[in-house]
Amino acid sequence: MPEVQKWTPSPLGRGSTDILWSCLSTLGLCVWTAVHPNVPLVYRLRRAVCHRLGLMALAIIFPEIIMSEALNQRLLARRLMMDVNQAIRYAVILSPPMTPESDQWSSHSNGYSSSIHPLLSAANGSDKGSWVIKQAMFAVMGGFAMTTTYTDRHGHEKTIRRLVASEGITILAKTGYLPSIQATDVEERSKADLFAKMLVLIQILWFALQVVARLIQGITVTPLETHTAIHVGCTILLYAIWFNKPYNLTQSIELAGTDIEYIGALFNFYCISHALYLKHCEHYRVQRMEYWKERVILVSRGENGYAPPPCVPKLKSLPVLLEEYNADDIEHLKFDESSDEDVYILHGIAPNARHGLRILECRGCDIFRSVHENSQPLDVLRESAGNFNFRSIWGSWSTDVGHEPSIDKVLHVLFNVMYGGLHLAAWNYEFPTPIERWLWRTSALCLVTSPIWGALWVLWWMGVRSNRKILFVFRDGDFDIFAAPLFFTVIIVYTVARAYFLVISLAGLRLLPKDAYDSISWTSVFPHFS
Structure with a gap:
């Protein structure tokens, strides 16, 4: 066993504080500048800071979640850019330039004109109106917003503010209501601190140079330095993926105008009515279970009383819903004090939403x-520009979506293999105790074997959703007795393993090999400077 040394002060050379400060400053600066939050629906300083710190903690413990979301966002922005550029050549020129003193961009129209004109300049043939990836990233991260007003059940005027999602942006582009925004406008709104990023870049290069030099000279690289170096690599990848994403935006552009108000009401009507339908479906499932439980109890008692089963929610088209909620006689909607607030909202915005539907149809x-006849709902508005959602990739035990094979899952397991494999580089490192060494190895191996557990999770849910008789054992619920504890244990072990790397890296500073405090001999690394 090599000679070890306890916590060492730094005045006479490389000390424990130097190692700790070098790693923590590098890790903190990298994560702080690499994470690009989306635009909040309503900006609040305290909430924004807490949200940013939460994302930093997520990036330190589960960097693959940030990486996969960043990649998905870039791919979505690229698709949106292509859709907008395809539609923008036939869009109606409706949008005056943005005024410096206002964040409201207007799109006014004097009628339901269906004449289509190219947005591009015919005079010089330039693509001034075409989008690049920076504008698309701005739109995807919640750069545009719509507001809709309505009167609630008490006669008070309320406002609904939502962020325009990718499919909503595409619809606005195809119908000529997408405001003209240049890449320079996005850059001006972005609060990217070039000095901070240059400082981080210098810090990264200096830290990487030190680690490489210590490896060349055969000097011990501490687990904290190994862990930090791995996260530096993740930061570089994240920088590359989010290179064109605006940084630290606090406000979105609010679309305004008569027609935009109607279209916004239509978007809100669609989203709220679809959410209300899903709520009714969930309520029907609960009622159906209770109904059949009650029927079984009655039959077991010998009672033959008949009660009709609950009604299945009807899936209606949007025009039909608009007519129902727009009718003056609304008794069929069954308004009372216990009615869902969404019903009142739908009735309040239905007239404007019907105008919005006519406007869009007149534009083709x-x-x-x-x-509403499609299984996949349109993503036109969002209540918040949610940043990272683990359930959207892996699903959950209580949902029936997110369990199918996907590129996101492949990226997650491959990243875990790489992440765990890199931590295996410290396999032969002399930790303060044998238990810490074996826990480090076990944690790394748990991540390396993540493809096995990911594949079992997907295969399990494929069996649950299959109609084949041979897979009935997966559907009758008996196998859940074994599957639920197994996957719950896997999730707990996975989380503990990810957190263990950081915890033991910090705790290991209490007792390091003696050569971990040796300074680098730069003349041996660069002999031509001697």
């Missing part, structure tokens, strides 16, 4: 005619 957009 009839997607909302049969939209």
